[in-house]
Amino acid sequence: MILMKRLNLVKDLIFxxxxxxxxxxxTFTLSVEAAVSGPEVFLxxxxxxxxxxxxxxxxxxxxxxxxxxxxxxxxxxxxxTAGFLKLITGxxxxxxxxxxEYDSEKKMFRTLKFEETFxxxxxxxxxxxxxxxxxxxxxxxxxxxxxxxxxIKKSMPDGPFADLLTFFYxxxxxxxxxxxxxxxxxVCALVNxxxxxxxxxxxxxxxxxxxxxYLFVFSVDKKISAADSDRVLSWFSEExxxxxSVIKDAYYFGDLRIRLxx
Numbered sequence: 001m002i003l004m005k006r007l008n009l010v011k012d013l014i015f016x017x018x019x020x021x022x023x024x025x026x027t028f029t030l031s032v033e034a035a036v037s038g039p040e041v042f043l044x045x046x047x048x049x050x051x052x053x054x055x056x057x058x059x060x061x062x063x064x065x066x067x068x069x070x071x072x073x074x075x076x077x078x079x080x081t082a083g084f085l086k087l088i089t090g091x092x093x094x095x096x097x098x099x100x101e102y103d104s105e106k107k108m109f110r111t112l113k114f115e116e117t118f119x120x121x122x123x124x125x126x127x128x129x130x131x132x133x134x135x136x137x138x139x140x141x142x143x144x145x146x147x148x149x150x151x152i153k154k155s156m157p158d159g160p161f162a163d164l165l166t167f168f169y170x171x172x173x174x175x176x177x178x179x180x181x182x183x184x185x186x187v188c189a190l191v192n193x194x195x196x197x198x199x200x201x202x203x204x205x206x207x208x209x210x211x212x213x214y215l216f217v218f219s220v221d222k223k224i225s226a227a228d229s230d231r232v233l234s235w236f237s238e239e240x241x242x243x244x245s246v247i248k249d250a251y252y253f254g255d256l257r258i259r260l261x262x
Contacts, residue, residue: 063078064077070117116130126143167187214235
């Protein structure tokens with residue numbers, strides 16, 4: 001009975017923890033000294049990965065992609081339960097999408113709309129955020145089974161911000177500067193009714209695993225991950241390919257382990 005309760009809880013934990021996972025995928029195709037530049041580089045790209053915990057090496061699978069949109073560009077993230085966890089808890093799906101425009105002078109993606117949907121059988125929970133830069137406000141709306149249940153409109157932060165997918169591409173595109181050892185960064189993430197913050201530190205001298213050269217340490221507000229974890233470790237090869245990543249102390253389930261599928 002205890003095991004069943006934990007399995008039912010962990011399927012929600014894994015999907016919510018994917019918020020954090022998106023953060024440390026950003027350097028998949030970066031060089032050490034310089035980032036790629038421009039949205040055309042990302043068109044057609046698709047990344048796939050497995051997520052595991054305890055003795056389960058493939059509790060969930062996911063992918064995300066980048067394509068053109070009538071308003072600019074669109075990043076899509078999808079994930080679902082797999083293997084033994086899917087057999088026990090059923091098929092659970094998370095879908096995340098960001099619509100963004102691109103400023104070629106600033107080399108910056110600017111978020112226009114961010115949405116996230118969780119599906120559990122016939123049940124669906126959805127969140128949408130629209131960003132109005134003319135009025136300097138953003139509106140967060142919540143839906144349950146297709147019906148709006150609440151909406152909140154608030155003023156935008158004074159400084160720059162991004163949703164998680166926009167942050168992902170801005171970092172890879174070089175907007176925040178060159179990525180390399182010694183890098184430190186703090187970015188406002190506007191993916192809920194109140195702002196959160198993502199902090200990044202890169203260290204190539206830390207406790208390295210075999211075949212890796214850089215250790216990335218991500219510190220995040222717990223309300224971003226919803227996994228009761230504020231620390232993510234990610235080991236990268238010399239070519240900055242993420243070899244292995246861990247979401248530390250996710251509730252009492254222990255560490256969540258993420259491996260990229262090559």
